């Protein structure tokens with residue numbers, strides 16, 4: 014028997030650590046802020062939507078291609094180049110928007126996959142318990158025992174840098190903490206009265222899991238998922254920054270920042286400040302949205 | 318005897334995870350497209366170097382046998398030799414490791430030194446303006462990746478103001494002052510990445526603890542507020558912090574690549590990145606193995622420490 | 637204010653000079669909490685006097701405001717959502733007017749408190765030795781070894797075997813009764829003049845309850861210390877208190893010397909409490925067999941007498957006019973009732989005395 018309730022939480026490494034921290038954020042700060050998402054949440058959601066829409070429709074926007082070299086280099090902000098141009102004379106606004114595609118694809122894609130896989134396993138493990146639970150929990154624990162970012166960088170280095178490969182690796186890593194979130198949430202709901210009631214009325218297991226438990230588990234899964242997206246974007250950004258994600262000239266936030274801060278550009282800090290700012294706002298928005306949702310649904314996942 | 322069993326279980330888990338980690342590290346080379354030896358050496362390698370590399374990568378046997386031989390060598394400290402620099406992997410690691418250890422210690426001490434007082438101030442009046450400012454700032458800090466912090470600090474304090482060197486490393490033993498100056502920016506970067514997490518965790522825990530009866534009891538004894546915060550509220554609140562510190566240290570070891578890369582501090586992470594660029598896969602494999610083992614072991618140590626330090630968890634042993 | 641001594645310490649005359657003020661004088665004390673639902677009037681105009689060395693039993697159902705009253709006396713409530721008025725004079729000094737720094741000199745040194753649940757009130761991660769010695773060193777400026785020896789003597793006097801070894805124990809290593817003894821030792825450490833014991837035995841087994849109460853009585857006599865013994869059980873108070881104060885919904889409804897009060901109960905609420913004293917034959921967890929109905933809402937209490945909705949002698953006047961707390965035939969015996977027990981015949985059923993299970997505190 015583990016002598017402490019946190020023994021399992023203690024087993025959560027890097028990726029889980031952020032989630033564990035995120036969980037501790039939702040301590041009831043003031044009862045007044047309960048049951049209200051608040052204007053800050055909606056601003057955050059609006060920003061996320063704006064970034065996503067811009068990324069999706071980047072090709073249709075009246076902006077230059079991200080590789081168009083036809084301008085003077087290092088121009089300041091102007092009407093036609095809101096963020097100015099970079100060293101090679103490419104429009105920075107366009108690059109930041111096109112660059113967001115990689116971040117968002119990897120971020121949302123990996124967490125989506127992780128949620129589907131981890132969530133599915135977590136639902137079944139949490140409801141059925143027994144041997145399936147024991148095995149999946151052990152696997153998740155092993156995944157969590159790996160240094161996540163190191164694994165990511167190494168596999169990318171050995172295996173290749175296509176965005177879908179990176180998405181897949183992050184998805185595998187993210188499956189474990191998301192599995193734990195869904196599993197523990199499922200366990201807590203499986204014992205509630207309404208589930209017992211459905212059981213006594215002869216509902217099938219499938220029906221109970223999909224109709225009774227799943228809707229209740231969703232808030233925890235989604236709110237942790239949003240924070241997970243932020244973590245995945247940081248992971249991809251770090252890879253990009255190191256030049257180990259998508260290859261140039263495809264822009265991504267990480268590699269624009271890396272190029273911008275190289276010594277020749279040191280006198281023109283906006284080249285890295287703009288993408289940094291946009292990435293910061295997006296990460297902040299994701300964290301805020303996840304955190305507010307947790308508070309709103311009163312998700313208390315302190316122990317994961 | 319519950320505790321013995323607990324320790325034994327954990328030790329068993331540790332061994333299993335270590336085996337898995339080392340096996341995956343061994344397998345990495347198989348991910349290389351085509352024939353790993355050709356990929357690494359290129360077409361130029363002589364038959365002799367090719368054979369040597371095959372043996373070092375464990376490719377001249379089936380996977381299980383190759384792994385067993387490789388592991389046996391690894392346990393003896395023989396991780397092969399870089400075919401580029403001809404330095405043994407073990408000596409490369411022993412050069413780099415102290416730098417990581419120094420960075421981890423300085424940065425985590427710094428992070429805790431910043432986070433603990435801030436969390437205590439915030440927890441004294443939850444919802445007060447100090448708390449709100451602190452919460453907002455820490456929330457913002459969570460949204461700044463380490464590589465951004467590193468870039469900002471470097472541009473500000475090295476490029477713009479020349480307070481600290483932008484890059485480079487001097488070893489602790491050769492020139493202490495220069496070492497501290499070199500370590501400053503990378504340590505602060507890593508510390509800032511840890512501060513927000515520590516702060517939020519300790520604040521939440523302190524707020525819970527301050528609601529406890531034993532805090533009212535301590536007040537009823539006439540103790541001063543700082544003393545109550547330190548003696549009575551802080552310690553019971555630190556056990557989650559201890560876990561977080563362990564996680565954080567593990568995370569730092571495995572994620573300070575980017576920080577070491579920005580500031581060119583030649584620790585394991587920097588070495589690994591350069592090995593990737595140079596396709597020096599044996600060095601990379603060695604670094605990965607060492608970092609992963611450090612990571613797994615530090616998690617284990619935290620778990621054990623947690624069970625030992627919190628007297629409440631000893632209850633199981635008594636009753 | 638001449639409160640501060642030269643050395644920055646508060647000065648309380650210990651001698652019982654002829655003109656000395658009583659040890660504790662509570663004067664029209666009101667304590668309310670601002671909550672989203674409105675102002676909770678937990679203590680609503682309480683006055684009484686306690687002399688040195690005496691024991692006062694403070695009795696009432698759970699939720700009647702006993703804990704809030706005893707913490708208000710100490711000034712120990714968190715101030716965030718608090719509203720209070722009235723005075724608490726301790727040896728003539730007004731506690732309610734004291735600044736935090738002055739309060740801390742009173743707490744532990746002159747007034748001490750024993751809490752209900754020794755498991756939660758002792759710090760689980762601090763050794764017992766430190767929990768006993770830290771305020772000894774603070775208030776009495778003892779050296780480490782002096783404090784240690786004093787702590788051993790204290791643990792000995794509260795009946796803890798092997799006190800020297802126990803100093804190094806953590807609370808969870810002791811049984812419930814032992815923990816409560818430790819808490820009493822902590823409270824007694826600096827030789828307080830007033831001990832507030834807030835349901836000191838509620839969480840304990842019946843046999844241990846008696847031991848703890850006897851211990852408190854013995855210590856109190858030995859130290860010439862006054863005590864407010866808070867309980868929901870009139871039976872606890874019967875043989876042990878000099879005076880009894882009965883509270884209901886934040887107000888005193890009956891008070892007087894114990895013998896006078898028990899021999900001639902005036903207030904129907906007190907009568908109902910008496911009827912619900914747990915007997916030794918009852919199972920351990922049947923505590924206060926409930927009086928029918930619930931204690932009133934403290935945000936908007938009923939008009940007139942607050943007990944009227946549950947009172948079996950209730951008359952029209954009871955719901956219209958609030959009865960004042962007045963002295964009856966026996967000097968010192970006060971009660972707030974228009975129709976004291978015995979003045980009219982019973983109407984309606986007797987209050988339920990059968991055990992309606994469930995703890996009431």
Ligand SMILES: Nc1ncnc2c1ncn2[C@@H]1O[C@H](COP(=O)(O)OP(=O)(O)O)[C@@H](O)[C@H]1O
Pocket residue numbers: 669671676677678696697698699700701702703704705934997
């Ligand atoms: N901090 C607080 N905020 C709001 N209401 C409180 C607070 N503390 C106590 N109360 C209310 O005051 C009333 C009296 O409580 P208490 O003194 O604990 O009763 P007792 O000790 O007699 O059981 C209860 O109704 C309780 O809900």
Ligand SMILES: [Mg+2]
Pocket residue numbers: 699702703704835
């Ligand atoms: Mg009480």
